[in-house]
Amino acid sequence: SHSPxxxxxxxxxGTKNATQKVTRHVRPGAERAFLLRYIRIxxxxxxxxxxxxxxxxxxxxxxxxxxGAHAPFPAAGPVLWxxxxxxxxxxxxxxxxxxxxxxxxxxxxxxTVLVYLAGVVGDAPFVWxxxxxxxxxxxxxxxxxxxxxxxxxxxxxxxxxxxxxDDQNFTD
Numbered sequence: 001s002h003s004p005x006x007x008x009x010x011x012x013x014g015t016k017n018a019t020q021k022v023t024r025h026v027r028p029g030a031e032r033a034f035l036l037r038y039i040r041i042x043x044x045x046x047x048x049x050x051x052x053x054x055x056x057x058x059x060x061x062x063x064x065x066x067x068g069a070h071a072p073f074p075a076a077g078p079v080l081w082x083x084x085x086x087x088x089x090x091x092x093x094x095x096x097x098x099x100x101x102x103x104x105x106x107x108x109x110x111x112t113v114l115v116y117l118a119g120v121v122g123d124a125p126f127v128w129x130x131x132x133x134x135x136x137x138x139x140x141x142x143x144x145x146x147x148x149x150x151x152x153x154x155x156x157x158x159x160x161x162x163x164x165x166d167d168q169n170f171t172d
Contacts, residue, residue: 036160044164047156051163052094054149055105058112059087061141070131072115072139073122079115083108098165106153109146116143 026033041047065072066080086108094101116124116139125131125139155161162168 036158039160040168041161042168044162044167047152047161047163048094051102051105051149051152051156052091054145054152055087055094055108056091057141058108058145058149059084059091061138061145062087062112062115064138065125065135065142068125068135068138070123070125070129070135072119072124076115076119076122083112083115100163100166102153102156102163105149109149109153112142112146116146 062080062084066077066084071077090101090105090108093099094105119125119139119142123129125135127133127136131139152161156163
């Protein structure tokens, strides 16, 4: 046989969709699983670095806003510094250990969205609010980066992507 899977003794030819994991998601009466279940990206180390980089970007944006001249809401400085330190700690742990810390990153992303909303209700550094274009762009990163992380986290939990030390266990 020319199949590495068959050479290992793994034979999924009898399953409905010729894959083991996707067939769990075939609904009764349906022939195929939902389309997104078939998208599998097996780059665990790249995904790990990407998730850590997004959270590090959140921390960098928080530092930039905290050191800026335009405070988004009262007591924003300490909140942004705590967020930046937590993001830095997350990035270090995610890159240097084999721990699965992705849920902690989702909490950091959710807190960042809440900080952004507090700034919108307060005095966020938008251009029409007295901020420069650079301040406004950095402030908006505090919304877009956590949303990107939450989308990646959803894809990770859904099974579309995988982060090291896990693997998709592709056999072919």
